[in-house]
Amino acid sequence: MSKLPKPNEMLRINYMPPKTGWQETPVDFRPGTFLYSGRPESLETVGLPNPRQWSPEDEDWKLPENWKEIILEGLRERLDKFRSLRIFMDTCVRCGACADKCHFYLGSGDPKNMPVLRAELLRSVYRKDFTTAGKIFGKFAGARELTVDVLKEWFYYFFQCTECRRCSVFCPYGLDTAEITMIARELLNLVGLNIDWVVTPVANCYMKGNHLGIQPHGLVDSFEMLCDDIYDITGIQLDISFNRKGAEVLYVPPSGDVFADPGTHGLMGQLMLLHETGLDYTLSTYNSEGGNFGLFTSHEMMKRLNAKIYAEAKRLGVKWILGGECGHMWRVIHQYMDTMNGPADFLEVPKSPITGTVFEHAKSTKMIHITEFTADLIKHNKIKLDPSRNDNYIVTFHDSCNPSRAMGLLEEPRYILKNVCNNFYEMPEDTIREKTFCCGSGAGLGADENMEMRLRGGFPRANAVKYVHEKHGVNMLACICAIDRASLPPLMHYWVPGVSVCGVHELVGNALVMKGEKKRESTLRFEPIGTEEDE
Amino acid sequence: MGLTFSLLLVAALILAVFLGVEALGLSFLFAIVIPYLAIATFIIGFILRVVKWGKTPVPFRIPTTCGQQKSLPWIKQNKIDNPFSTAGVVARMALEVLFFRSLFRNTKAELVDGERLTYQWEKWLWLGGLIFHWSMLIVVTRHLRIFLDPVPGFVRIIEKFDGFFTVDLQNVYITGILLLAAVTFLFIRRVVIPQVRYISFAADYFPLLLIGSIAASGILMKYFFRVDLVAIKELTVGLFSFSPVVPQGVSALFYIHLFLVCVLISYIPFSKIMHMGGIFLSPTRNMANNSRAVRHINPWNYPVKVHTYEEYENEFRDKMRAVGLPLEKDGSEKEAAAAKE
């Protein structure tokens, strides 16, 4: 590695002359860095305003005539509803501590990706219309008139934030850009500005129970295909049930895992584990989605989609709910579900029938995370594991943003990983746990048209993976998030070829020694066990 | 632009009071009217702002968690960075307010070249901020001497420690010097670091320049152009006992100091300096991460339109029946029964 310059050797630099101030620099929509607009049919399905054909590249966004009024009124309403918003608008001192914490800023160098400026996009308008100082001093107090250009800027940059909350960890006042982005997106939605990658999954989820819009029979068939694969690998036929009344547990995985690799492998691992423990559980087709893209639309939409979980649990008469490996899903379940759609007084405090453990920390929401469930099983020696089956893998763990910064689920997956594989290495400290770097595709930004932006935003994460790849030969990046499983593979393909991505429970499924299984010859990916290299 | 504007503004303020007192003899205005107005603005504005915050509901429990959650008993919880109880929240807030814990996170040592340890520049921000705020607190507390008669014991103790160093047989209050140094650092940092300069505007430079000028005028009065302390105390005690007098022999320097303080405190409620109140109410820091154990109530929670199971089954009943899924209502019961036979 080359030597670094000592400060005193730094030479005088002639940087480019300063451009215009940020308030006067309009947005340039370049292909590869923005997202396509929401399909009007999807908006109509869920009753969102102003459905129409439009594109961010167009000059005319076909806004309603009184769009400004709608936005400002919406902002006023939200200022009265969310203390978070008021505090976050009023208290920022622009100290700059957050500036270099955003993965999009680190990867792109675009100053408006500094969290402080992302928030200022909204804050400047707030000052202009809602504060005395802004009304009197205008630009000197950092106030700015809401114009179409400002609105376009909002669209560009608030759909360029993955709501990962990393900046919030470093802010001395805990200012959370995710919260600001969520509310800004609510405002944009009021005039029909949204992206298809969010609003179509929302519409699908609303009508059909999952983001992909899979109908009940398709869902049953897809799970059966996974069971067939499990049979081929283990010789064991799983018996899974849907919409079954009287089951003890309702199990809710994210639907992304049903259809797309490598999520499917992780889901197979979970199904195998649940079979092996003999847990009396059922899946639901009506509520076949743990994820909730409502979170990326508005608080109301989040609540509308989330309502299905408790409704279905009540209808089926289960005792408690088990959730799969998904990042933003757990933000909703941990921090919003009970408040929005509770109280879940028809359920019981989750208790593992296998170990007898009562999950007191979930005694009100009555839903636990699959890694909490599995870690408890392993701790009590209730499942037999052969970690050597994962010896082909040198594993590292990517903390997903929401479970780490909106929940604190840090040790459970690590405990599992250390028990199911023999080679585990952590990435550098400043890039994991609460300081984890986002995959760059969260909060609805994972569309292919946004690929360049995703690769920029994912670079800090990839850079840390590359480090352990080169240092320890890491070839498998484990995670507990469906969006990660969809977005990290292309990220690795571009930045760190030779590293695959898996769910934590894929490795559990590999290592799990099942009663009556045949000799395992392949992993859940149908790759041979015990060979040198997997590519 | 913001910088020039702020500089001119502070200069104009200083000039105004100087001319006002020296040329126009408006001592009464600057000694009594303006201080009363400023204090009233500060108190009323501050209260109104905090009430406005306090009255706004907290619909959701959204702490930012910075450590391991409380889950299984054998997994060690990080009780401060991810508090489950009120005690944990108090500890977290105390560390935040007293020691700027989150800012400190920036100062993590990092390995470069795999062996050499270096620190990021943010360490200086944390240190500068900490010195600035603590010095400010102590300096303000020390000033109680001028308002209160007799001087409270704790003020005397603070003075004793603060004035530990003597130069030319005179006590030098270290915090005054530190305050000026820290505010200068914060100002220079804002101007010199391009990222920070880019995000700054007048409202960021102005308070720093104001506080800098206040500190400088204070130091000048204390060490270089001694002012008549007895007269000043007469003025301040008069103000606080609501029997104001304008004493003779108070220098213009003091009026500058006083006026800038008045500007500062009346500016507080309308500015980012309100962060001193805001930090206590920040929902990502002042809430326990126990949302799955204790239900948080949203006061404006309202019913929303949902797609019910019934509607779902109505749409897909036939398809569900075809793959043997249990149904609530078998719309075509007879046909189904017939088909079975």
Add this chain to the structure above:
Amino acid sequence: MEQVLKLNNFLAENKETLLNRWFHLVLEAYPTESAKHFGNLKSQFGNPVGFNIYEGLGLIYDELLQSKVNEENMFKALDKILRIMAVQNVPPSQAVRFMFKLKNIVREAVKKELAAGKLVEDLLIFEDKIDQTVLLGFNIYLNCRETIYKIRLHEVKTRCDMLERINQYNN
């Protein structure tokens, strides 16, 4: 041959100074406030862009000092830098420009010698190597862009397959 060594010796001796000057010239392509951040090399993980660019430049510099450039090593070094620029909206002509900046720096550094008619031959050989590197750079840049589109294509294809499967169920 003796002369070549002379320029190389000079470049090897002054590596740190010249490399730093080069690095900061490269960063001029970014807005001021970002350039400053990318230029702060104290943090390998907090500043991946700056760090990788600096590392890449160092490797290129070393490779250019070899009597014969190893194409594989040069490829790796260039890749570190161009892979980043390829996703940052930098057009190819702009992306490889940083190599020409090294020419300027070196010419500037040996200005006196050149005026005295020394080192000219060395310099020509050295600049030839730079030109070769630029050509290689175009390949790498294109390769990166192709990879991006392959990834996109793969995503679109996966989604089409998925939709097709879903549509089959729904009909």
